[in-house]
Amino acid sequence: MSDLQKKNAGEAAAQYVEAGMVVGLGTGSTAAWFVKALAARNLPDLRCVPTSERTADLARELGLTLSTLEDTPKIDLTVDGADEIGPGLALIKGGGAALLREKLVWEASARCICIADAAKVVPALGTFPLPIEVVAFGHKTTANRIADVLADHDIGSPARVREAERGLIRTDGGNLIYDAACKLIADPARLASDLKSLTGVVEHGLFLDLTDLAIIGTDDGFGTINP
Numbered sequence: 001m002s003d004l005q006k007k008n009a010g011e012a013a014a015q016y017v018e019a020g021m022v023v024g025l026g027t028g029s030t031a032a033w034f035v036k037a038l039a040a041r042n043l044p045d046l047r048c049v050p051t052s053e054r055t056a057d058l059a060r061e062l063g064l065t066l067s068t069l070e071d072t073p074k075i076d077l078t079v080d081g082a083d084e085i086g087p088g089l090a091l092i093k094g095g096g097a098a099l100l101r102e103k104l105v106w107e108a109s110a111r112c113i114c115i116a117d118a119a120k121v122v123p124a125l126g127t128f129p130l131p132i133e134v135v136a137f138g139h140k141t142t143a144n145r146i147a148d149v150l151a152d153h154d155i156g157s158p159a160r161v162r163e164a165e166r167g168l169i170r171t172d173g174g175n176l177i178y179d180a181a182c183k184l185i186a187d188p189a190r191l192a193s194d195l196k197s198l199t200g201v202v203e204h205g206l207f208l209d210l211t212d213l214a215i216i217g218t219d220d221g222f223g224t225i226n227p
């Protein structure tokens with residue numbers, strides 16, 4: 001994990017933004033570099049749709065004009081980080097618990113750029129535990145159903161609810177996160193569909209066929225990957 005690489009990726013992505021655009025702002029330490037670089041460009045008539053309360057606070061502080069998906073349902077460009085970038089630019093996201101709002105914003109975007117440090121690029125998805133957002137009501141029952149799905153995918157260990165010292169972590173939408181240590185996700189599309197079919201699962205962190213370009217920061221610049 002390199003902060004310099006994240007910064008270089010974020011600054012490179014800010015160059016893709018043009019005056020007058022509606023821009024989706026991702027969440028996380030890498031996306032924060034993008035938000036800072038975007039604010040520094042001072043482009044006229046931007047409207048920014050944040051993917052979390054954290055990002056909204058940062059963007060507001062930096063003087064960016066905020067909007068919502070309700071007011072600006074068509075987003076020109078979203079820039080966001082990732083926890084893993086696999087073949088075909090399939091991603092795992094949600095390490096910061098923002099996956100639901102992120103996916104809503106990504107799916108409303110004409111173009112999505114993923115920004116990351118080099119350590120995020122992997123030969124196959126699954127080393128980073130897959131975040132799964134679950135409704136709090138009956139969450140242990142839902143977790144049992146998730147365990148069945150994981151077993152069907154030859155993923156042995158059950159998902160664990162995410163908690164901090166002060167208790168269970170809640171997303172901005174008030175839901176819980178389960179993290180599934182998959183090790184290797186052999187068929188991301190089938191796993192995505194199987195998880196999504198469970199009542200009580202709100203969303204999962206597999207972002208498939210959504211990324212148009214990845215910008216990978218290096219110590220002295222950046223490289224790009226196309227799907």
Ligand SMILES: O=C[C@H](O)[C@H](O)[C@H](O)COP(=O)(O)O
Nearest residue numbers: 028029030081094095096098
């Ligand atoms: O929920 C959080 C997001 O999906 C983040 O974009 C992801 O966890 C990457 O975060 P970071 O840039 O801090 O590694």
